[in-house]
Amino acid sequence: MTQNIAVLAGDGIGPEIVNEAIKVLNVLKQEGLSIDLHEGLVGGAAYDETGSPLPEATLALAKQADAILLGAVGGYKWESLDISVRPEKGLLGLRSALNLFANLRPAILYPQLADASTLKPDVVAGLDLMIVRELTGGIYFGQPRGIRTLDDGEQQGFNTLIYRESEIERIGRVAFEIARKRGSRVCSVDKANVLECTELWRNVMTRIAADYPDVELTHMYVDNAAMQLVRAPKQFDVMVTTNMFGDILSDCASMLTGSIGMLPSASLDANRKGMYEPIHGSAPDIAGENKANPLATILSAAMMLRYTLGEADRADRIEQAVSRVLDQGLRTADIFSEGMTLVSTSEMGDAVVAAL
Known part of the structure; x- marks a missing residue:
């Protein structure tokens, strides 16, 4: 066919x-x-x-x-x-x-390009991680949004970070299923200490993890995750996160591989x-x-x-x-x-x- x-x-x-x-x-x-x-x-x-x-x-x-x-x-x-x-x-x-x-962004360092990475070869050699980014929700699509003029004449820009439980669950299950075919480890990235929306994200990820007892789940705040990607990227197997956080972290991960010109993606x-x-x-x-x-x-x-x-x-x-x-x-x-x-x-x- x-x-x-x-x-x-x-x-x-x-x-x-x-x-x-x-x-x-x-x-x-x-x-x-x-x-x-x-x-x-x-x-x-x-x-x-x-x-x-x-x-x-x-x-x-x-x-x-x-x-x-x-x-x-x-x-x-x-x-x-x-x-x-x-x-x-x-x-x-x-x-x-x-x-x-579901946006899948693998970050794989070809051994021939170890010297092209800005990090030391021993930090990135053998790197093979998958970032699973939620792609149709979050702050990029949330309503209301716009630029408005306040009563005092000053302009104010506003966006809405919003996720339904079902949206979090479906992207989480994609990450867990992928992890089962890799290293059986999922790191869920959020900012649950200050954003209620991602507090819900963490709660849902924790709940569905019970359906995948063979996969280890950890949680990490996004600022720490960005630092850890540069400090010790090989600690990660599958990272799952929100639309905006995934956008940023996957670009960060791209430079671990030597060039953003080496990284493909799939949106499913x-x-x-x-x-x-x-x-x-x-x-x-x-x-x-x-x-x-x-x-x-x-x-x-x-x-x-x-x-x-x-x-x-x-x-x-x-x-x-x-x-x-x-x-x-x-x-x-x-x-x-x-x-x-x-x-x-x-x-x-x-x-x-x-x-x-």
Whole structure:
């Protein structure tokens, strides 16, 4: 049965890095992988064309697809737009409309890149952790929100941090199930000492842990978690946390691996339909210069094969091909070090294709 993939390249370096992932998928198609790719507009590119960062045609395409491969959204040229039509609203709209509540962000240090990390090799060598981020609730979606003028004429910005018990439970169960297939340890990150919303978060995590007696649950305040990620990151197996905390901690974890350009992500619904994207942004400063690292996007395509398309063996092959390319000493600028070979975006993609 042919599975349909919505390809949303987006803005900035998005089209460049997605193009390299498509090269890899096309190799697998030639070998028998039954997928069809369908392109759509999202983000700033969609706004320029249609006046909306998430056109109805794109949303319909995404809903009909079995999986979505996304590049990046946003950039300087759209920062002056009203917040309701900024490129990021297209991304948030997809997550909400498709109910992609579970964001999986692995942070794995390839041994070839130990020197690219800003931390000492002995601190990060062998790093392999998974951050499970709740993606459709919390302060990014909570109402009421806005900017208002007070009686004295001063402006005030306000947002609402809100979670229902059911939202916490479903993301918690995703984390526990993943931990069962890894090191059987979950660290739930909150700020329960000052935020009632995350006090509830901690209570729910503690309750559902009883259903997973084979998994160890610990709790950690988010400020301590940020410090511990830098001090001793290998203490973690699976971290589960709120939308905003997960956004921040996963970017912190990315630098443990040498570059944010190396980290893929998956955003899944209850049936494991997903949207797959690198965790980095659109990098408008290097857009169109053939400099960006496409490996996070290529690895996102591997996650798509593993989690949604049921093609774990082919996902393994892509990941092994990336490792072989790194063994060859090929590096884009973000992971380059002395003695390595500097390559462009397209050259890195071609090298992964050759390794396949």
